[in-house]
Amino acid sequence: MRLLVIGGVAAGLSAASRARRLDPDLDILVLEKGPVISYGACGLPYFIEGRVRDWRQLLVYSPEYFHRERRIEIRTQAEAAEISPVRGAVRLTSGETLSYDRLVIATGAIPRRPFPSSPNLFALNTLADAQGLHAHLAAAPAGRAVVVGAGYIGLEAAEALRARGWQVRLIHRGHNLLHRHDPELTLRLEAILHRHRITVEHGVEVTDPQRLSADLIVLAAGLQPNTTLAANAQLELGPTGAIRVDPHMQTSGPNIFAAGDCAESLHRVTGRPVWIPLGTTANKMGRVAGANATGALERFRGVVGTSIVRVCGIGVAVTGLSAHQARQEGFDPVEVWIEARERARYFRGRPTAVHLVADKRTNRLLGGSVIGESGVEGRINVIASALTSRMLLDDFASLDLAYAPPFSPVWDPLLIAAQQLAKLIN
């Protein structure tokens, strides 16, 4: 029995590792088209910033490690060209054909509009991209940079360049930052960027980045699921454009699973398919795909849309639905933003902003955002946990959260926000 995995970063290696743990006899082969596997792609902005001094710090495991410790074979620089579900085989660009009994597709995401790289134009999707940009920055004096795209990679790139002394303009074609239709979130984020003298231009479609007036251009203008192999093999894609999978990560093809940024997941708040490419989700999907490739029947339960990004030292996190999304999904949302100190003053507590969205009809919590200097990940995770269990706002407002002066105020900002929001409903 051979399990073949296409893709050797988050989802692919999670799948391979889990499969090995559950089935000691399986023959497991992972194909990675790039030169390295298992690197922390989310760390790339911090390599650009200079905090990660050597890209090798981002490597988690080597192919040798997988071979030695997990008996998983890995081929780097091995790119799949075609999947044949009928024959149960994958042809490589080298011409070689590999047969499989089970296949996991973990081909990730790619830039929506790739541009040919040029001496001062860089993407920031792969380790190779980051290495190129890093080398450029090491050689070039700090000048004027333009970052195209205002998703989290764009924001992280802007911060990294600013930290290196560059003047930074952030431009993007939309009107909301972080791909979140939330004007208040955008205003607050912009205020942070402005404090750090990063200028922001909304509604600018960049048709030819080469013509931007800048010493350096970083393209972070959106990703799309890398579905070419899957689509060519006639596997179904979902409404989001990513590979359609069932809760067992099974595609429409026999014995073919998909996981990670190339696959759809389920949004637990709306109950509908969603495509939110993130490393955490990729790992979880990979685990499930790997288990089920050995004959298990595990379920991936989906996401609630949690993400977090550090912007100029400030944590910015969202989860669930914005009020706008909630309205589009047929809810009757009410929302509130509050600011409150996140710890006692004598423990250097600083203001934190908390945003909550709830459904007026059902009292159900639908989403939220947290912005602050510390405690942001903890608070957004509490909201995420509440969304997972479809908690009502009244229950959320009376959560038994931990309190002691070094850690929080007696009324946590989450509870203050919930109480304010409850007033708009009751």
Added chain:
Amino acid sequence: MRLLVIGGVAAGLSAASRARRLDPDLDILVLEKGPVISYGACGLPYFIEGRVRDWRQLLVYSPEYFHRERRIEIRTQAEAAEISPVRGAVRLTSGETLSYDRLVIATGAIPRRPFPSSPNLFALNTLADAQGLHAHLAAAPAGRAVVVGAGYIGLEAAEALRARGWQVRLIHRGHNLLHRHDPELTLRLEAILHRHRITVEHGVEVTDPQRLSADLIVLAAGLQPNTTLAANAQLELGPTGAIRVDPHMQTSGPNIFAAGDCAESLHRVTGRPVWIPLGTTANKMGRVAGANATGALERFRGVVGTSIVRVCGIGVAVTGLSAHQARQEGFDPVEVWIEARERARYFRGRPTAVHLVADKRTNRLLGGSVIGESGVEGRINVIASALTSRMLLDDFASLDLAYAPPFSPVWDPLLIAAQQLAKLIN
């Protein structure tokens, strides 16, 4: 209509304030037996430590503020001597009698075994206690201190004295720290204390603290609900010894509510009454009691047993049930402790310990603990939120938690613990 409130700290003032917000016409009078109201009792250890330089920093609101901004009258140094539910009146120790239409009892907690204070013997329950100890420390050279009691006040006192250069022995009659029957938690806590050269002696019953060989003795040996007034008025007490209340915070007496450390609450994991005196719970109970005293019908939903304490710079938090408690409550608990880095190494991530308890029969999460240098409050709150919604371990293990390198590892320690625990069940 007059609302009379006995007790002017957390629960009493929350009740009075909420009542005013809902009923602008109510006559509201708060009686406080001490000289000050509305102080942050949880900040007292940090006043002892020296971080809070002046006790006035712990005062939140003055009686004048309540009079001016909320039209709430406050009498300090006014001690209730007797409640007469039949006549709807309270007699003060001064002999004066005050009638009420609604009464909120918020008499708090008192030491289980009060000792007469002496020049080198201090409790740490009230502001006056802390002021006495603070003055003593300002005058005395650092020497040998004994702290009696290993609840959170004892641990905080030990840390505060150690920070001031005292040699500290912590002694208590039990065998587990933090009143939590969890040997592993105790071992880990002891390791922290030992690293800071605080010695711990278990199973020592102190019958006469005066005879302890020490330059200074701090008594933090347990509290009990202050129910004398309520019991004398024939109000029912519950199985925990605290005042029995229904979910509306109503006592067995007509028009009499109770809130805060003198009252029972409901444990949402066991569904049974529990007495866990904490400022956060007191405030929540107070809000409900205050609302219902104006004719509303709000519910206090209970607690899940969350608490957090800083011990020598390390956050130690618990929520829900320990395995021991779970067994006593008829569950079939399995538990796991794991240690994992709580952030990327290049963001100075440090190991965090996570403990989870789940029910083998139902897969339900029952409790947990978190110990670490940072992120402790956030992680324990995620567990607390999951307990509130009776989340199953499988759902918990796939929570969509926020990930970015400055904030967390791609597999949060919570998820690692949940996956490990799942292996013991499935």
